[in-house]
Amino acid sequence: MTITVHVNGERRSLAAPLGLDALVAELTSAPKGVAAALNDSVVPRSRWAATPVGDGDRVEILTAVQGG
């Protein structure tokens, strides 16, 4: 089954079932310094594996960059 997920503002078709941990792992292998939000709610790293990403969900994956 394929679901449509908005990842960092980009519309993507992904295979379900999909855990938030697997989605983050596609972008980075960094063990820290990364945060994720599912539909505007922050999901702590410890809960990524237990958090399923569903059709139509919006996922934001952020990290620290130079600024300010």
Add this chain to the structure above:
Amino acid sequence: MTTITDTTGVTGSTATADPLRIGDAVFGSRLIMGTGGAPSMEVLEQALVASGTELTTVAMRRLDPAVKGSVLSVLERNGIRALPNTAGCYTAGEAVLTARLAREALGTDWVKLEVIADEHTLLPDPVELLDAAETLVDDGFTVLPYTSDDPVLARKLEDVGCAAVMPLGSPIGSGLGIRNPHNFELIVERAGVPVILDAGAGTASDAALAMELGCSAVMLASAVTRAQHPALMAAAMRHAVAAGRLAHRAGRIPRRHFALASTPTTGTLERNGSPP
């Protein structure tokens, strides 16, 4: 009087113990740096080290897998505490979510809160700013808001529980210095939390002036990162902040309209009626 590690970095000079306290943290340096605008990570690192900073801002952005090298590792290996900001947020909602993501990513509940009104001026949106500050304080954050140089707004930000207020001297990146020193004096006079110049510093004298006006610290980025020689300017800012702080504590002489001789006026030769 306790002699401590010299805050100016100049061998042989002395300063009394005069740490900067924000919330529950203590810093030896009163210069807070930003990391934006540097031509390379290497130049940035040299500048940060030269500045002597102990607290430096980073921004939160969507993760780009193509970007190599992390500003966090630069801060980490130099023992500099990372202060996440909410740069680029236009609403309280965006800023609150960004702060919460930063807390999760960096393991800190400190946030430099920025809620800007428009891209052209980068001036704070006071309504959204106050709203976001209140929400984040209630959520347990130590909030350091970037604000306009408005004494009333500064007061309100303190009233909702901000740990410092960070008024702008002039627009971000403008290098125009402190356009309204009187407002800074008013803010400092009434503030019970540290007042930190944020934005506008162009060169060392701007940083020194902020400290002379009673600011507890100076925050800057562009003045250093976009200088022709960032590490040199970083060192200049370090000295300027320390000098301005010492001058503030020393208590300057009052301004006078006419001269006041510093040499004794007695025991001089008589003029004998001849023209002096």
